[in-house]
Amino acid sequence: MEAIVNGERRSLESGTRVADLLRELDLGGRRLAVEINRDIVPKTEYGSREIQDGDQIEIVHFVGGG
Numbered sequence: 001m002e003a004i005v006n007g008e009r010r011s012l013e014s015g016t017r018v019a020d021l022l023r024e025l026d027l028g029g030r031r032l033a034v035e036i037n038r039d040i041v042p043k044t045e046y047g048s049r050e051i052q053d054g055d056q057i058e059i060v061h062f063v064g065g066g
Contacts, residue, residue: 001053018046021057031062 001014005021012021018041022028034041035058041049051057 001051003051003053003055003057005057006059012051016051018049018051021051022046022059025059027059027061033060033062034058035060 001016002009002011004010005025018034018036019028022032022034032043034046036049036051036055038056
């Protein structure tokens with residue numbers, strides 16, 4: 001299946017969850033916001049929310065500063 005991740009088409013295996021994608025992108029452990037089809041995914045759902053074919057995903061990580 002394919003999804004759009006931060007504007008780029010990406011092939012994913014069927015059944016891929018948000019947590020799986022974050023591990024694949026080496027983003028685990030960071031403070032992130034994940035949006036699928038313009039809906040924010042709560043962190044508590046990362047392990048259970050499956051990505052569907054054609055989903056548009058935006059991942060934003062927070063940077064501290066001052």
